[in-house]
Amino acid sequence: MEKMQQVVGRARAAFRSGRSRPLEFRIQQLKALQRMVQEKEKEIMRALKADLNKSGPNAFTQELLGVLGALALTMEKLPSWAAPHHVKKDLLTLRDEAYIGYEPLGVVLVIGAWNYPFALVMQPLIGAIAAGNAVVVKPSEVSENTARLVAELLPQYLDKDLYAVVTGGVPETTELLTQRFDHILYTGNSAVGRIVMAAAAKHLTPVTLELGGKSPCYIDKDCDLAVACRRITWGKYMNCGQTCIAPDYILCDPSIQSKVVENIKATLKEFYGEDVKSSPDYERIVNQRHFKRVKSLLEGQKIAHGGETDEASRFIAPTILTDVSPDSKVMEEEIFGPVLPIVTVKSVEEAIEFINLREKPLALYVFSNNKQLIRRVIAETSSGGVTANDVIMHSVLPELPFGGVGES
Amino acid sequence: NPFAELVSHLRASWLSGKTQPMEYRVAQLEALERFLDDKKQQIMDATASDLAKAPFETELSEILVCKNELHETLNNLSHWMKGEKVDRILAMQLDSAFIRKDPYGVVLIIAPWNYPIQLFLVPLIGAIAAGNCVIVKPSEVSKKTERLVAEALPSYLDKDCFAVVTGGVQETTRLLENKFDYIFFTGTSHPPVGRIVMTAAAKHLTPVTLELGGKNPCYVSDTCDVTNVARRVAWGRFFNAGQTCIAPDYLLCTLEMQEKLLPALQKAIHDFYGPNPRESPDFGRIVSDKQFQRVQRLLGSGRVAIGGQTDEAERYIAPTVLVDVQPSDPIMQEEIFGPILPIIIITNVDEAIDFINSRERPLAVYAFSSDDKMVNQVLERTSSGGFCGNDTLMHVTLPSLPFGGIGNSGLGTHHGKFSFDTFSHPRGCLKRGMGRESLNAPRYPPYSQRKFGLIQATLKVTRKSDCALL
Numbered sequence: 001m002e003k004m005q006q007v008v009g010r011a012r013a014a015f016r017s018g019r020s021r022p023l024e025f026r027i028q029q030l031k032a033l034q035r036m037v038q039e040k041e042k043e044i045m046r047a048l049k050a051d052l053n054k055s056g057p058n059a060f061t062q063e064l065l066g067v068l069g070a071l072a073l074t075m076e077k078l079p080s081w082a083a084p085h086h087v088k089k090d091l092l093t094l095r096d097e098a099y100i101g102y103e104p105l106g107v108v109l110v111i112g113a114w115n116y117p118f119a120l121v122m123q124p125l126i127g128a129i130a131a132g133n134a135v136v137v138k139p140s141e142v143s144e145n146t147a148r149l150v151a152e153l154l155p156q157y158l159d160k161d162l163y164a165v166v167t168g169g170v171p172e173t174t175e176l177l178t179q180r181f182d183h184i185l186y187t188g189n190s191a192v193g194r195i196v197m198a199a200a201a202k203h204l205t206p207v208t209l210e211l212g213g214k215s216p217c218y219i220d221k222d223c224d225l226a227v228a229c230r231r232i233t234w235g236k237y238m239n240c241g242q243t244c245i246a247p248d249y250i251l252c253d254p255s256i257q258s259k260v261v262e263n264i265k266a267t268l269k270e271f272y273g274e275d276v277k278s279s280p281d282y283e284r285i286v287n288q289r290h291f292k293r294v295k296s297l298l299e300g301q302k303i304a305h306g307g308e309t310d311e312a313s314r315f316i317a318p319t320i321l322t323d324v325s326p327d328s329k330v331m332e333e334e335i336f337g338p339v340l341p342i343v344t345v346k347s348v349e350e351a352i353e354f355i356n357l358r359e360k361p362l363a364l365y366v367f368s369n370n371k372q373l374i375r376r377v378i379a380e381t382s383s384g385g386v387t388a389n390d391v392i393m394h395s396v397l398p399e400l401p402f403g404g405v406g407e408s
Numbered sequence: 409n410p411f412a413e414l415v416s417h418l419r420a421s422w423l424s425g426k427t428q429p430m431e432y433r434v435a436q437l438e439a440l441e442r443f444l445d446d447k448k449q450q451i452m453d454a455t456a457s458d459l460a461k462a463p464f465e466t467e468l469s470e471i472l473v474c475k476n477e478l479h480e481t482l483n484n485l486s487h488w489m490k491g492e493k494v495d496r497i498l499a500m501q502l503d504s505a506f507i508r509k510d511p512y513g514v515v516l517i518i519a520p521w522n523y524p525i526q527l528f529l530v531p532l533i534g535a536i537a538a539g540n541c542v543i544v545k546p547s548e549v550s551k552k553t554e555r556l557v558a559e560a561l562p563s564y565l566d567k568d569c570f571a572v573v574t575g576g577v578q579e580t581t582r583l584l585e586n587k588f589d590y591i592f593f594t595g596t597s598h599p600p601v602g603r604i605v606m607t608a609a610a611k612h613l614t615p616v617t618l619e620l621g622g623k624n625p626c627y628v629s630d631t632c633d634v635t636n637v638a639r640r641v642a643w644g645r646f647f648n649a650g651q652t653c654i655a656p657d658y659l660l661c662t663l664e665m666q667e668k669l670l671p672a673l674q675k676a677i678h679d680f681y682g683p684n685p686r687e688s689p690d691f692g693r694i695v696s697d698k699q700f701q702r703v704q705r706l707l708g709s710g711r712v713a714i715g716g717q718t719d720e721a722e723r724y725i726a727p728t729v730l731v732d733v734q735p736s737d738p739i740m741q742e743e744i745f746g747p748i749l750p751i752i753i754i755t756n757v758d759e760a761i762d763f764i765n766s767r768e769r770p771l772a773v774y775a776f777s778s779d780d781k782m783v784n785q786v787l788e789r790t791s792s793g794g795f796c797g798n799d800t801l802m803h804v805t806l807p808s809l810p811f812g813g814i815g816n817s818g819l820g821t822h823h824g825k826f827s828f829d830t831f832s833h834p835r836g837c838l839k840r841g842m843g844r845e846s847l848n849a850p851r852y853p854p855y856s857q858r859k860f861g862l863i864q865a866t867l868k869v870t871r872k873s874d875c876a877l878l
Contacts, residue, residue: 090806098803105814227842270852369842382513384835385838390838397500400507
């Protein structure tokens with residue numbers, strides 16, 4: 001597969017030329033990306049609809065709004081981000097100049113995921129370009145329409161040698177990973193995350209791994225259940241549950257379990273109408289393999305709501321499971337689908353212990369009117385990030401670092 | 409697995425929350441300072457035995473440096489632990505958004521033999537300050553220091569949360585089979601132990617910091633104060649008998665400059681160590697027979713212009729300068745890590761920069777010139793962990809500068825606050841209220857252009873206060 005070597009070699013030679021270093025150049029490339037998103041909006045939306053049945057303002061909000069925001073923010077802030085940072089000196093160095101310079105790393109590899117196929121390639125790309133690097137982008141082959149579009153569009157707008165797109169599946173990615181990069185950013189699952197890091201280790205390449213896990217959502221008895229459930233429903237079922245920071249499962253006292261179910265049911269009707277399948281706002285599972293995987297998680301479970309599936313259209317109805325056993329299959333892996341298990345716990349201590357027995361998740365959610373309780377749950381657990389009294393939203397604030405810890 | 413129980417015991421301690429309170433961390437850090445004070449003489453004796461380190465060098469590089477880090481950390485710990493509040497967008501003005509600095513859990517620190525106290529203690533300070541439990545694996549090559557640390561350190565620290573493990577390659581390999589929450593490794597990039605550590609870490613998705621090394625180039629331009637340059641370079645090269653990861657590894661200069669530098673270097677060596685450095689109490693020895701033989705072999709490259717004497721029984725290698733060295737010579741293929749300074753002739757700064765850039769990125773780049781522009785040229789056109797203009801080693805004495813490598817010379821940084829941050833997971837937190845649900849309304853299905861218009865309107869308003877969405 002000489003092609004990979006050539007692509008990376010070209011990117012490295014282009015980086016060595018030094019042209020990606022001046023801020024003016026970087027901003028010019030970012031402006032071109034901005035034009036691309038604006039001019040090719042229709043094509044991008046078409047690809048998203050084909051891949052995940054995402055459409056309309058929903059698709060725009062999920063995939064394009066954040067990207068446009070990141071572009072605007074980055075272009076505005078780049079001069080201050082890239083400026084040298086002068087540091088405190090001591091007696092010996094009082095007369096010297098001491099500062100931290102921010103330099104590009106070289107050739108960065110961005111491996112995207114299929115669930116937000118445009119955003120998850122664009123966001124890291126924006127950061128890598130802003131920092132002055134050359135970039136090789138490998139969009140997920142699972143969201144094949146978006147991958148194809150990204151491969152077509154980027155060369156039309158960006159410096160062809162500095163920024164390249166490579167498409168393909170496992171064999172192509174494995175080959176790509178044998179090449180030497182100066183940073184690899186991978187978004188996907190933990191199993192492949194290990195493979196990426198092991199490949200990176202051969203070259204001592206630093207990695208950023210955006211993985212996932214089971215993000216717990218603890219609902220305290222003392223909270224506004226209607227509001228909590230509406231917010232949870234929104235975060236859980238958006239993109240048909242295929243969101244790395246979706247609330248994966250609920251932990252709550254058995255006494256409120258049925259109320260939680262009732263509130264979510266009511267909200268679902270509000271959001272998607274009587275017939276979810278015909279709602280233009282409800283997405284589909286990305287492919288047959290994931291459809292079968294998610295469907296199998298329903299086996300042997302108490303379905304309090306939903307459960308309908310249609311293989312032809314990869315439709316799985318918004319589903320709630322109650323009295324779920326911690327040892328069941330649905331509690332073993334990240335669900336990544338519109339299935340919401342409820343596991344009952346008798347106290348917040350039990351909830352914290354439950355969470356800490358498991359791998360550190362990407363996100364942690366807690367709903368309560370009691371500020372002390374919230375503080376306690378946060379302090380006694382570990383997770384990538386946290387939102388209290390809502391879901392998803394911590395990832396929306398660019399001033400907060402987004403990432404996982406441990407397995408996530 | 410011989411270490412599984414220990415690791416799991418430490419993990420249980422961490423989960424118990426014992427290391428969270430600031431008072432606890434402060435107590436452990438203060439105990440570390442007591443260790444340095446109580447055991448000062450033993451530390452001097454051990455490093456003298458292992459490396460023939462002069463008491464002056466030990467006080468400076470093993471004790472003072474550590475105490476500075478301790479004080480810097482203790483002075484700032486409460487501020488660092490608070491985390492950071494961040495700017496919020498308009499729609500989140502009533503919410504609370506902040507970055508918590510959470511400990512990772514159980515940290516493994518693997519230390520090398522050349523600064524056997526500093527190179528485990530400084531990261532240990534950061535790991536403790538950040539609230540972690542720690543296993544320290546000192547180097548088996550610096551035997552006396554290893555024994556001192558294994559015997560004395562545990563009695564100063566909480567045994568439930570901190571442990572010292574000793575052993576060689578076998579033990580370290582078994583240790584690395586366990587799941588750690590962070591691994592901090594300082595060592596050589598050749599043989600590729602850094603890669604081995606990262607590969608082991610990859611099995612558990614454990615983040616790592618690797619402080620490695622390489623060949624640190626030292627460019628000397630034709631316009632400089634030769635006497636000063638010679639003294640500063642000699643100091644950096646021959647400190648600890650050259651066994652310093654950031655020592656200037658080789659010199660790049662013109663033939664004219666070489667002719668001026670040689671007598672200046674000769675004089676500097678004489679001033680520092682006397683007519684016979686072997687008799688100087690201030691010049692160290694190579695740590696082991698294996699290292700001695702390795703370094704001795706490198707003397708075959710080029711021609712000895714200064715020094716060159718060796719004594720195997722003492723593991724003594726004289727402060728040496730080699731000339732007529734070719735880029736293909738053995739001494740230019742590996743990090744020297746000994747008291748030998750080869751000089752490579754170049755004709756101008758561009759050639760020097762090209763030479764540097766044709767090799768792996770080093771831990772440090774040094775450039776000497778009275779012309780600021782020339783120093784800046786080298787800085788801007790090369791890439792390295794750190795940089796020092798017109799001196800050697802000094803950039804790492806400032807805890808406000810991040811210390812670390814890039815590419816083959818390493819991954820990650822530490823010193824000062826960078827240590828604390830290295831061992832902390834930055835956790836983004838957003839606390840909202842249950843009210844103001846109407847503000848959320850536009851985000852819910854059923855989606856409509858009107859709702860989207862509202863979201864976009866919010867976006868337009870908030871762009872100035874720099875946020876993207878909703």
